[in-house]
Amino acid sequence: MPFPNVRLSNRPLHFIYICDCSGSMAAEGKMQALNQAIRQSLPGMAEVARQNPEARVLVRAVSFADRANWHLAEPTPVDQLDWRDLQAGGITAMGEALELVAGQMQSPPMEERALPPVLVLISDGQPTDDFAAGLGALMRQPWAQKAVRLAIAMGHDADLEVLQQFIGPDPLANLPAGEVPGASGQMPRGMAKSPRRPLQASNATALAQYIQWASTAVVGAASMPASRMAGSSREGNIPLPDLPPTLMDPTDDVGPLVW
Amino acid sequence: MTGAPTGQWQQPQCCTVIGAAHRRLGKPCQDASVACSLTGPGGTTLQLMAVADGHGGERYWLSDVGSQLACDQAILAVERALQQHPLTDQRHWLELLADDLPATIQAAWLEAAAGHWRQQPESSDQPFSPLTYGCTLGLVLLAPEWWGHTGLGDWDLVRRNADGHLDLISEEQNVSASGEATASLCMGGAASLCAERAALHPLTPGSAPFALVLSTDGVRKSCATDGDFLALGHHLADLHQRAELETALAQITSQGSGDDVSVAIGLWGARANHPPRPMPPQRLPVVLLVLLGLGAGLCWLQPWQRWLPAPKPAASPTASLRAEVQRLCASPDRIPGTLRQRQAQFDQLDQGQRQRQALIQQATLDPLGAVIAASWPVPAAANPALTPALVELNACPALLSALDQQWQQRRAAAAKMPAAGNASIQPPSAP
Numbered sequence: 001m002p003f004p005n006v007r008l009s010n011r012p013l014h015f016i017y018i019c020d021c022s023g024s025m026a027a028e029g030k031m032q033a034l035n036q037a038i039r040q041s042l043p044g045m046a047e048v049a050r051q052n053p054e055a056r057v058l059v060r061a062v063s064f065a066d067r068a069n070w071h072l073a074e075p076t077p078v079d080q081l082d083w084r085d086l087q088a089g090g091i092t093a094m095g096e097a098l099e100l101v102a103g104q105m106q107s108p109p110m111e112e113r114a115l116p117p118v119l120v121l122i123s124d125g126q127p128t129d130d131f132a133a134g135l136g137a138l139m140r141q142p143w144a145q146k147a148v149r150l151a152i153a154m155g156h157d158a159d160l161e162v163l164q165q166f167i168g169p170d171p172l173a174n175l176p177a178g179e180v181p182g183a184s185g186q187m188p189r190g191m192a193k194s195p196r197r198p199l200q201a202s203n204a205t206a207l208a209q210y211i212q213w214a215s216t217a218v219v220g221a222a223s224m225p226a227s228r229m230a231g232s233s234r235e236g237n238i239p240l241p242d243l244p245p246t247l248m249d250p251t252d253d254v255g256p257l258v259w
Numbered sequence: 260m261t262g263a264p265t266g267q268w269q270q271p272q273c274c275t276v277i278g279a280a281h282r283r284l285g286k287p288c289q290d291a292s293v294a295c296s297l298t299g300p301g302g303t304t305l306q307l308m309a310v311a312d313g314h315g316g317e318r319y320w321l322s323d324v325g326s327q328l329a330c331d332q333a334i335l336a337v338e339r340a341l342q343q344h345p346l347t348d349q350r351h352w353l354e355l356l357a358d359d360l361p362a363t364i365q366a367a368w369l370e371a372a373a374g375h376w377r378q379q380p381e382s383s384d385q386p387f388s389p390l391t392y393g394c395t396l397g398l399v400l401l402a403p404e405w406w407g408h409t410g411l412g413d414w415d416l417v418r419r420n421a422d423g424h425l426d427l428i429s430e431e432q433n434v435s436a437s438g439e440a441t442a443s444l445c446m447g448g449a450a451s452l453c454a455e456r457a458a459l460h461p462l463t464p465g466s467a468p469f470a471l472v473l474s475t476d477g478v479r480k481s482c483a484t485d486g487d488f489l490a491l492g493h494h495l496a497d498l499h500q501r502a503e504l505e506t507a508l509a510q511i512t513s514q515g516s517g518d519d520v521s522v523a524i525g526l527w528g529a530r531a532n533h534p535p536r537p538m539p540p541q542r543l544p545v546v547l548l549v550l551l552g553l554g555a556g557l558c559w560l561q562p563w564q565r566w567l568p569a570p571k572p573a574a575s576p577t578a579s580l581r582a583e584v585q586r587l588c589a590s591p592d593r594i595p596g597t598l599r600q601r602q603a604q605f606d607q608l609d610q611g612q613r614q615r616q617a618l619i620q621q622a623t624l625d626p627l628g629a630v631i632a633a634s635w636p637v638p639a640a641a642n643p644a645l646t647p648a649l650v651e652l653n654a655c656p657a658l659l660s661a662l663d664q665q666w667q668q669r670r671a672a673a674a675k676m677p678a679a680g681n682a683s684i685q686p687p688s689a690p
Contacts, residue, residue, distance in 0.1 A: 001494075001497060001498060001503060003494070003507065003510060004490055004491065004493070004494040005490075006482060006487045006490045006491045006494065007482065007483035007484070007487045008481050008482060008483070008487075008510070008511060008514040008515040009481070009482070009483040009514075009515060010514070010515065010516070010517070011480060011515075011516055052280070052517075053279075053517070054279060054280050054515070054516055054517025054518075055517075108606045108610065108673065111483075112484060112485065113479075113480050113481075113482070113483065113516070115439075116439065224280065224315065227312065227314045227315055227316075227395075227413065227439045227440070227441050227476065228314050228315075228316045228318070228319070228393075228439060228440055228441070229314060229319075229390065229393050229440065229441070229442075229443040229445055229446055230440040230441055230442050230443065230446070238439070239316050239317060239318065
């Protein structure tokens with residue numbers, strides 16, 4: 001009996017960069033480092049996508065400065081992505097950026113069968129608009145609640161508190177050693193380097209490694225069709241892979257402190 | 260079809276195929292399924308089919324065992340209940356489905372899982388945790404005068420009527436907003452969650468033929484929309500050969516979610532060509548252990564004869580449309596709920612992702628989808644013969660009103676979104 005005219009489909013995995021493009025990002029080569037880090041991560045992300053054909057990795061990007069805008073509005077298959085450089089200048093409309101993303105975190109336009117999306121917020125400063133309103137708008141959306149939310153702080157002027165609010169509470173914070181879900185099952189040395197906390201990049205090398213980790217290891221984990229028990233908060237929305245070993249120890253950071 | 264319908268169940272069948280992703284990564288199949296006949300006092304027969312889906316995460320690393328144990332314990336619990344309670348007491352069986360059976364199954368599952376754990380090397384330094392074995396369970400019982408279901412988790416149950424109409428009988432409601440979360444046998448109080456998935460449906464010998472398709476979430480998640488999932492259920496109910504079913508499931512997982520996929524199929528309404536083959540419960544653990552030893556996909560299929568009449572091919576899409584309109588209007592209070600199951604289809608039509616004409620032409624396969632499509636405004640160039648207005652099909656006011664309400668609700672929801680749709684699409688007028 002022939003197979004019916006039914007649309008079988010792999011599951012879309014939406015990966016959205018939310019990038020701070022405020023004026024401070026122009027200093028000390030941060031904007032250039034971010035553009036380079038994202039661009040360099042794309043081949044690895046494409047390879048992960050190729051290895052996980054059950055997921056259809058689609059990339060978008062939001063930039064925020066005086067206003068928030070879609071830098072890459074169309075969900076773009078990673079192997080077709082040609083990264084266009086972000087430009088720095090303006091203030092930090094982070095709340096507006098989250099509202100912009102919120103508009104896409106409901107069905108439609110999200111597909112019914114989508115995998116939990118991955119949202120990566122990257123910032124070097126503090127929001128200058130109503131961050132709480134933006135976060136509230138985002139977190140009212142069902143797909144934002146399901147999303148894997150990561151944050152990267154560029155330099156030490158970033159507002160870690162708002163980035164942590166974006167991620168949500170760290171479910172690993174109060175667990176005893178040895179009960180941390182993840183590839184190793186071990187608590188990363190130095191909770192400041194937990195993937196459920198803002199990842200602090202103090203130079204271009206560290207930033208590149210975090211971006212690479214998010215775009216490969218996290219995308220790989222999010223691509224896997226693994227269910228889990230409802231009501232278990234400690235795993236987060238997916239069990240995140242461990243950070244690269246060199247980044248797990250705050251005393252063993254990569255490269256010199258620049259930012 | 261080799262005999263007139265006499266009002267009984269055909270031997271159910273089931274099949275599990277390892278997910279394409281698990282196969283690629285060398286992971287075990289975490290689904291399990293079972294279908295069998297149980298014999299009670301006086302020779303009464305109760306047929307059972309079940310699917311279970313082990314959670315895939317590392318925290319649930321023995322969930323492949325857990326899903327097998329869930330099916331195993333479901334059979335044993337139902338077999339015990341069958342010895343104690345006459346099948347004619349439908350009220351009591353409904354209570355069993357809602358309360359007693361889930362509680363018995365979960366307790367026995369926990370005990371069996373703990374016993375399995377004690378045989379693992381890790382048990383010497385790690386305490387038993389039910390999480391390690393976490394899985395879902397969907398259970399359907401097929402009795403001579405009723406059928407019922409219970410369970411918990413993200414399994415789905417579709418009913419296909421003789422006229423080809425498909426209903427999603429049971430699905431998991433949104434138990435948690437996060438990730439790929441689902442209710443699980445490893446949760447505290449899991450048994451109490453089964454009540455909302457429990458139901459009992461009376462039958463009479465004259466009840467029209469129908470098919471039931473029970474599936475794990477890997478099947479539904481492989482389909483682009485719920486409409487596609489229902490159409491797939493229609494197809495699966497027609498597969499009578501083991502090879503056909505395995506091939507279909509392999510195609511579903513490889514072109515879809517990559518997850519393990521399981522289905523169990525029950526058919527009512529015709530004379531069984533082969534007597535049910537009961538499986539003594541005492542043999543089940545042995546069989547399951549053997550299958551566990553094999554590592555992956557369980558598939559137990561009985562010889563299968565085509566007996567359920569294929570949906571009568573409609574003379575034209577219009578005939579199917581008309582029949583569907585009549586069916587819907589026969590139960591006006593069910594119309595809004597039925598339409599809500601197809602919200603995605605409304606949205607896709609609205610956004611130009613589905614073509615009205617194509618849906619109408621597939622009315623024999625998906626008559627409800629065709630009705631929804633027919634409520635869309637008729638394009639100027641369309642062939643009027645294939646795009647009959649619903650009013651010309653004697654649609655009742657309740658149907659017209661419910662369709663109009665759905666369009667308005669979907670469009671209101673879309674209006675809250677940023678301009679992402681096709682702005683050239685015109686809103687539908689009231690049918």
